[in-house]
Amino acid sequence: MSEVTVKKLEAGVQVVPAKKVNSRRIRLKRALPLFIMMMPGLVYLLVNNYLPMFGLIIAFKDINYAKGILASDWIGFKNFEYLFSTRDAFVITRNTILYNGGFIILNTILAIAVAIMLNEIKNKLAKSFYQSVILLPFLISMVIVSYLGFAFLSEDVGYLNKTILPMLGLDGISWYNEAKYWPYILTFINMWKGVGFLCVIYLAAIIGIDQEYYEAATLDGANKWQQIIHITIPSIMPVIIMMTLLGIGRIFYSDFGLFYQVPMNSGAIYDTTNVIDTYVYRGLMQLGDIGMSAAAGLYQSIVGFVLVLLSNYLVRRKSKDNALF
Amino acid sequence: MYKSDRITQWVSHIVLTILAAGSIIPFIILLSSSLSDEASILKEGYSFFPKEVSLAAYEYLLNNSSSILRAYGITVFVTVFGTFVSLAMTSFLAYGLSRRDLPFKNIFAFLVFFTLLFNGGLVPTYLVYTQVFDIKNTIWALIVPGLLMNGFNVLLMRTFFMTSIPEPVIESARMDGAGEFRTFFSIILPLSLPILATIGLLQTIIYWNDWFNGLVYITEPSLFSIQNILNRMLSDIQFLATSNLGSNTSTAAAQVPTTAVRMAIAVIGILPILIAYPFFQKYLVKGIALGSVKG
Numbered sequence: 001m002s003e004v005t006v007k008k009l010e011a012g013v014q015v016v017p018a019k020k021v022n023s024r025r026i027r028l029k030r031a032l033p034l035f036i037m038m039m040p041g042l043v044y045l046l047v048n049n050y051l052p053m054f055g056l057i058i059a060f061k062d063i064n065y066a067k068g069i070l071a072s073d074w075i076g077f078k079n080f081e082y083l084f085s086t087r088d089a090f091v092i093t094r095n096t097i098l099y100n101g102g103f104i105i106l107n108t109i110l111a112i113a114v115a116i117m118l119n120e121i122k123n124k125l126a127k128s129f130y131q132s133v134i135l136l137p138f139l140i141s142m143v144i145v146s147y148l149g150f151a152f153l154s155e156d157v158g159y160l161n162k163t164i165l166p167m168l169g170l171d172g173i174s175w176y177n178e179a180k181y182w183p184y185i186l187t188f189i190n191m192w193k194g195v196g197f198l199c200v201i202y203l204a205a206i207i208g209i210d211q212e213y214y215e216a217a218t219l220d221g222a223n224k225w226q227q228i229i230h231i232t233i234p235s236i237m238p239v240i241i242m243m244t245l246l247g248i249g250r251i252f253y254s255d256f257g258l259f260y261q262v263p264m265n266s267g268a269i270y271d272t273t274n275v276i277d278t279y280v281y282r283g284l285m286q287l288g289d290i291g292m293s294a295a296a297g298l299y300q301s302i303v304g305f306v307l308v309l310l311s312n313y314l315v316r317r318k319s320k321d322n323a324l325f
Numbered sequence: 326m327y328k329s330d331r332i333t334q335w336v337s338h339i340v341l342t343i344l345a346a347g348s349i350i351p352f353i354i355l356l357s358s359s360l361s362d363e364a365s366i367l368k369e370g371y372s373f374f375p376k377e378v379s380l381a382a383y384e385y386l387l388n389n390s391s392s393i394l395r396a397y398g399i400t401v402f403v404t405v406f407g408t409f410v411s412l413a414m415t416s417f418l419a420y421g422l423s424r425r426d427l428p429f430k431n432i433f434a435f436l437v438f439f440t441l442l443f444n445g446g447l448v449p450t451y452l453v454y455t456q457v458f459d460i461k462n463t464i465w466a467l468i469v470p471g472l473l474m475n476g477f478n479v480l481l482m483r484t485f486f487m488t489s490i491p492e493p494v495i496e497s498a499r500m501d502g503a504g505e506f507r508t509f510f511s512i513i514l515p516l517s518l519p520i521l522a523t524i525g526l527l528q529t530i531i532y533w534n535d536w537f538n539g540l541v542y543i544t545e546p547s548l549f550s551i552q553n554i555l556n557r558m559l560s561d562i563q564f565l566a567t568s569n570l571g572s573n574t575s576t577a578a579a580q581v582p583t584t585a586v587r588m589a590i591a592v593i594g595i596l597p598i599l600i601a602y603p604f605f606q607k608y609l610v611k612g613i614a615l616g617s618v619k620g
Contacts, residue, residue: 031428033505034421038433041418044474047453049440055449069452114344117337126338132606133345136352139598139609141534143555147591148351150559151358151371157584159354162370192348197613204614224333256537264560280447285541290448297446305443 056301059294079295088279092296096254096275099183103190104247108240110191111198116228118199119206131203135196142257145193149262153185176264182272189262190255201243205236241318249311252276252304276300352595359383359589363582371588382585386593392546393554393593399467400550404532407468411478411528412521419479420509423486424495434483440476451541466542467550472531478524481615485520486513523612526605533598555594562587 059079061072083089114134121127137145152159153175161172175181213231222230233240254275263273276296283293354371362377369376386393421427422434454460454470490513498508514521539553546564549557557564562583 027426027428031426034424034427037417037505037509038421041414041474041479042433042436044414045436045440045476047458048450048469048471048473049444049476051453051457052445052449053443054445055453056445058449058452069456114341117341120333120337121341122334130341130345131610132602133348134341135606135610136348136602139530139534139602140595141536141552141555143536143552143559144591144595146559147555147587147594148355151351151354151588154371157366157370159371163372196348200610200613224330261536261556261559277447281541284448284451294448297448301444301446308442 056294056298059291059298061291063290063294075291079291080299083292083295083299088274089296091271092274092276092279095272096277097251099186099190099259099275100247100251100254102187103194104244104251106187107191107194107198108244108247111195112202112233112236112240114195114199115202115206116232118203120224131196131200134199137193138197140193142255142261145189145257146261146264149185149189150264176266177268179269179272182263182269186258186262186273190258193258198243202236202239205239206232209235238319242315245311245315249308250304252300252307254278256281352599355588355591355595359585359592361585363585366584371584379582379585381582382589385581385586386589393551393590395547396549396551396554399464399548400533400552403464403467403535403550404529407472407532408525408528410468411473412525414474415478415482415524416514416517416521417509418474419482420486420513422479423483423490425492437476437479441480447541454542461542462545462548464548467535467538467548468532470538470542472528472535472538478527482517482520482524485517489520490516520615522608523615526608527612530598530609551594555590558587558590 055069058069058072060074060076061069062075062078063069064072067073118127118131121130140148150158153161155161155172155174155176158175160175165172173181175185209232213235214227217227217231254277256277259273259275259278260281263269266273276299280293280297280300283289283296287293350373353373357373357375358366358371359382360378360380361372361375362379363381365376418437422430422437424430427433450470454466460466460469494512494516495508498512503511534552536550536552536556539548539550540556543549543553546557554564562581
């Protein structure tokens with residue numbers, strides 16, 4: 001019996017006489033309305049999250065729809081053997097980690113720079129205007145982003161091929177068929193879409209810094225740059241570390257839309273656009289290679305889980321308050 | 326010192342102006358191209374200013390407006406209904422978890438929390454929803470999978486309940502004879518409007534923008550949301566004309582100003598968000614900052 005319950009009993013809140021023996025049942029009975037309230041959410045988690053977790057066993061099966069999923073034959077690690085014997089496994093792992101790693105670093109740097117500059121702007125209206133506009137791409141779905149990308153990259157009518165490149169005296173490029181440009185394109189688009197969001201977080205952290213530090217530094221003759229390096233950055237370091245570690249915890253998961261929609265699912269550039277999420281999707285929906293797809297999915301789930309635990313452990317060592325658990 | 330301040334102001338203004346322009350420019354190209362004459366686009370490409378203004382693309386969309394309106398209707402229904410159910414489920418569960426006297430509280434909290442750490446991924450989720458629940462090509466496919474509730478929002482809201490609603494308030498409600506539901510609806514909810522607004526707004530954006538569920542679970546064009554139509558038209562520009570949805574089947578494929586229509590449909594897809602943005606911008610910024618604090 002918890003302390004709280006004892007207190008309530010003492011306060012005479014509970015109508016039923018408090019006999020210690022059946023107090024647990026009384027609590028349960030009284031909590032029934034709460035359980036009823038929680039039921040829809042819990043059922044949803046069961047269906048949406050827990051059933052699929054158990055469904056991960058299909059990675060060890062030779063799925064045969066005719067037999068049904070549960071009745072399909074067990075084949076042990078065969079699916080994984082196939083997966084890791086292909087070059088795909090290496091390519092998708094490399095792409096996933098390099099892209100997401102690059103995104104974490106570049107987006108963090110740019111977002112902090114923008115947040116610092118926004119914080120410097122004295123004119124309230126201008127500040128709010130800049131922030132709103134830079135946050136705008138965050139609101140747009142990846143499908144719309146692919147249209148915007150297409151307006152620039154289309155081979156026949158794109159802005160780059162028809163306006164920019166001719167201006168520089170260069171020939172048009174078949175963007176959707178040339179793998180080598182995509183690391184830059186995807187990184188750029190990811191920054192364009194994501195920096196505004198991250199910037200809001202860092203700006204909130206910067207606004208929270210005690211102004212007295214800056215006043216003292218100004219009195220000591222520190223210039224803006226020195227104040228940024230010695231006050232602003234160290235003060236928001238906990239947020240930077242936390243956001244970075246959260247990013248690392250999710251480094252095995254990619255923005256499916258960015259890697260599937262924006263390159264318009266063009267096969268010629270898979271080498272630099274295929275990540276685990278797109279691989280799993282194509283295996284399941286387009287190639288019907290469900291075993292391989294499930295194996296890649298389980299690989300992602302497990303490594304992702306380990307990374308989350310690891311990054312949380314690191315946050316925890318740094319600061320308990322910021323740890324997820 | 327005064328001078329260094331002025332320089333910082335100037336540098337910040339210049340850099341931010343460039344970045345803000347960079348954020349908007351793609352939208353301007355989109356708009357301008359949608360208003361351009363088809364022949365001029367084919368010759369000059371998409372550009373900032375329409376060389377020859379033409380509304381042909383919008384006329385074409387107007388002729389096929391029944392399917393677009395239908396898709397808008399589906400998007401609006403999914404967004405409103407999904408957000409509403411999502412808020413109800415999230416706040417119910419979060420409220421239960423926030424009660425210190427809830428039996429098995431830690432077990433329930435762990436069940437919610439664990440979903441943030443580990444998930445089954447696309448393949449088993451797809452099989453559960455299609456094989457067990459047969460959700461394919463139903464409106465539920467656009468609402469339920471993955472979007473309806475997530476553990477993060479539940480924990481965010483639980484933290485709000487625990488920190489912002491004093492326990493004595495709940496106690497006194499019970500003393501006055503209010504049941505759990507009555508307490509929740511007449512006391513907890515009115516005190517929780519800020520967090521409800523924040524999560525509601527984020528859910529609205531998520532539902533409005535979602536195309537993934539439609540891509541995976543919907544093959545029947547009559548159930549397409551506006552995002553799914555956009556998605557489909559990116560690869561198949563004739564989609565509106567060829568799908569049986571088109572009201573005007575006489576529009577011959579050859580007459581379709583495809584390159585301009587592509588951009589016009591995207592404009593139609595963005596417009597509602599752009600119009601609503603100034604009104605919810607403030608809450609969005611607050612919501613993002615709030616999520617990070619407790620992230």
